Amino acid sequence: MHPIIIGLLIVPVIAVIILVILRRSRSMGRLVPALVLSGAATALTTAFLAFTNATVPIAPYETGRGAWLPVVGVALLALYIGFGIGFIIAALIGVPYQFIANRRQP
Secondary structure (H helix, E strand, C coil), X not given: CCHHHHHHHHHHHHHHHHHHHHHHCCCCHHHHHHHHHHHHHHHHHHHHHHHHHCCCCCCHHHXXXXXXXXXXXXXXXXXXXXXXXXXXXXXXXXXXXXXXXXXXXC
């Protein structure tokens, strides 16, 4: 398996670890719903793009049982990876901003 693919499969696991750490933090707990929403939006977007750009079976001999499994598999994989990427990108922006905002409060 290619190292980039392995790296992409680990991204959602890292996102869940960040989620657990942020939920336990009293000051960062308010940020968790926004990060989850960002991850969900990115997951849906990547799944939609993966589904629309996948090779769709159109010939009569391609429409048998299991013809759509590769297309659905790509969309599910995009959901999995997209959530992690969206969550981590939002966390890269949101966590430092929230940390600075919490330090300014008396």
